[in-house]
Amino acid sequence: MADTSTTRRSLASLISAQRGRGKLHWTDVFTYAYLLFGVLLMFGPVIWLVMSSFKTPSGLLEFPPTFLPLGQIEVQVDGHDKPLPLYEVTSQDGTTRQLAQVRRIGIVSQMVDPQNPDTTVKVPIDQRTKVREFRMAWENYTDPLERFNFVSFLNNSIIVTVVATLVTLLINSMAAYGLSIYEFRGRNAIMLFIIGTLMIPITVILVPVYLVVTKMGMINSLWAVILPGAATPTGVFLLRQYMLTIPKDLIEAARMDNASEWAIYSKVVLPLAMPAIAVLAIFSIMWRWNEFLWPLIVLNRSEVYTLQVGLNAFQGELDVQWHYILAMTVVTLIPVVVVFTFLQKFITTGIASSGMK
Amino acid sequence: MTEIKLQQIFKSYGSDEVIHGIDLTVNSGEFCVFVGPSGCGKSTLLRIIAGLEDVTSGTIEIDGAVVNSVSASARGLAMVFQSYALYPHMSVYKNMAFGLENTKIPKPEIETRVRAAAQMLQIEDYLHRKPKALSGGQRQRVAIGRAIVRNPKAFLFDEPLSNLDADLRVTMRKELSALHDKIGDTMIYVTHDQIEAMTLADKIVVLKGGCIEQVGEPLDLYNSPQNVFVAGFIGSPRMNLLDATAKNGPQGWVLEAQNLTMAVPQVEGLSDGAKCTIGIRPEHVRIADDGVRDTTVAVAFAEQLGGETYLYCDVEGLPQITVHQPGQLPVKKGQQIGLSFDRANLHVFDAQGRALANRLTA
DSSP states (O other): OOOOOOOOOOHHHHHTOOSSSSSOOHHHHHHHHHHHHHHHHHHHHHHHHHHHTTSOHHHHHOSSOOSSOEEEOEEOOTTOSSOEEEEEEEOTTSOEEEEEEEEEETTEEEEEETTEEEEEEEEEGGGEEEOEEEOOOTHHHHHHHHTSSHHHHHHHHHHHHHHHHHHHHHHHHHHHHHHHHOOOTTHHHHHHHHHHGGGSOHHHHHHHHHHHHHHTTOTTSTHHHHTTTSSOHHHHHHHHHHHHTSOHHHHHHHHHTTOOHHHIIIIIIHHHTHHHHHHHHHHHHHHHHHOOHHHHHHOOSGGGOOHHHHHHHTBOSSOBOHHHHHHHHHHHHHHHHHHHHHHHHHHHHOOOOOSOO | OOOEEEEEEEEEETTEEEEEEEEEEEOTTOEEEEEOSTTSSHHHHHHHHHTSSOOSEEEEEETTEEOTTSOGGGGTEEEEOTTOOOOTTSOHHHHHHHHHHTTTOOHHHHHHHHHHHHHHHTOGGGTTSOGGGSOHHHHHHHHHHHHHTTOOSEEEEESTTTTSOHHHHHHHHHHHHHHHHHHOOEEEEEESOHHHHHHHOSEEEEEETTEEEEEEOHHHHHHSOSBHHHHHHSSSSOOEEEEEEEEEETTEEEEEETTEEEEOOOOTTOOTTOEEEEEEOGGGEEEOSSSOOSEEEEEEEEEEOSSEEEEEEEETTEEEEEEEEESOOOOOTTOEEEEEEOGGGOEEEETTSBEEESSOOO
16 A cells, blocks of 8 residues: 655755755755745744734834834832833933933933932933843733633633534534445435535524524523534535545445444544544634634623634724734634644545555 | 355346346355356355345345345354455454454453464464555455454355465465365355366356356366356366357268368257357367377467477467367477367357257267
8 A cells, every 4th residue: 555654854954955966956046945935924924923922012013113022121210119211322422321211201301310310311312212122021921811811711712622623523524424435315415415505604694593592592602602613514525535435345344244333433434534534623623713703793701702702802992902912812823833733744644554455 | 054045136236237036055064156257246146145235136045044134244244355354443453353342242252262263374473463564465364364253154255365466376275275174164255266266166156247157066167068158267278169060961970160170979959050169178189190180270389388288279260279288299389280179078069159068979
């Protein structure tokens, strides 16, 4: 059978691979430039997001923006309750010194020397520059997790994702089993019908589904998010197509081996369909984790908010707390990244060999 | 010990009838081989017995009980598939134990049975391996082992050796034969290879186009084929089949064709001027340089194998004639030789292909 394993290459040799032997061929240059462009295009915004999530609110609004999260140094000066921001001031004679700003009036700021807090000097604002240092604003992360209900949002999201994915896998694989292992009249018609539902956008059925969910008393419970989307045409299609490739002999051998239909499903077909199931699991996890519109509609109390709905709460009508939004967006990204890292192997390798020649 | 009886089995796929009324009894403890060209319905027949296909009409009896409506799993038969159909995600042990686990047999009992079967088939060392880490022959053994552990009423084999290379096929053939001697269960074996059929079978069933052509012991089929198809199918190299016409001349009966005149005793059922087919096996063709020749041919190929010689001879108006003689013959390519056909082993078939005589005696 097909052997999908390739010889392992070290990371260094992989990223320095080239076509010409020893020297760079023009295609190497072109390829690396193109790939670098691709990396920047795809990964740039993510890096920017992570960097920005560590900036203070004022750092975020600064223009021109800085790449690194730089914060202005603040010093404690005698006679002042709050720490004062530190500036570098260039005086008339060209000498520079560091002063803390007490207040700013128009284009003039009142400043004080931290070493000599009694005398204040007036400095035009164009003669001072901020003294900055590299500083991570961890409070962007800690505040929402401590002060807001973000931990419970996270919990809700995890419950929804895990339960919904399990339910989806179970229901879809059973439907796929029926539509692939059994041969009956109308099998393809049913499959077409299921695939046809792909063409109905969720917005069209939003209201009827909402009414059904309301009648069943599921509003403001996580089941309202989990159940309506559990059976997905994509999932049934994906699994069914994969199960069709499982050799019929195996199913018949299992029948001869006294296996019940349930045993054939759970002990033979499911393990063999693992690659497809892993793919569907990844899809399902991403769909559920990122789902926004439907939870927003059926979840109205903050105890049952999922992460995405919770994130939306930072976006008020008058004030958008970008630093919290950015930080929590990073938090919501982490599980998806982790899932991908661990399950992507399943997509590529697959259980190619079925033990048959 | 199990007797399997088929009565008037018909099978159609839609309007396409593939099995046209088969009656057959496989006796208890018999090694029965279904043989025939591809598409003759032999695998379908096996799957009908297994319960993997339903019949359109007719009855299947196992030990006197009609099992038409009994599911494959409840018929108590075991099947070895052409592709082996080992579960790729299970170890060899698990593969063999799967059928027993489904019947809720206690674990220690399963363990004993699997170990015993593994020992008999010499696969004990591979019990923990996955099927993909086994060679073709080993997979074959596991597939057979999976059947043995269940103590089935009968074994069904669907072309089990066709995926093996030639050497291994010969070895496995012997092992299968030995296995049948050892366990003595009823076995039904499907193959398109007549050598496998000849070597393994107690009883051969020759099928063609969904009908039984002949049933019998291997040598009966070889010596007394009932029709042209069986005559041509059984035996390697093939029997020489020559179309001829019967004539009752002044010197008695002759069978005539272009470049062929054979004086024969009268054949019952053959009238003057009737078309017929002469069948003669390659080993019954003699080189007759001095005596009476039936035909004179030119040698097209000569295969000298040392212990035996094959000649392929061309003559105008007749198909190529194969000659098989033991020992080494002083014959060269292109040489003209006379051939005579051994009357005691001559087969004569009528225009419909039915055998009129399987030996001619004066």
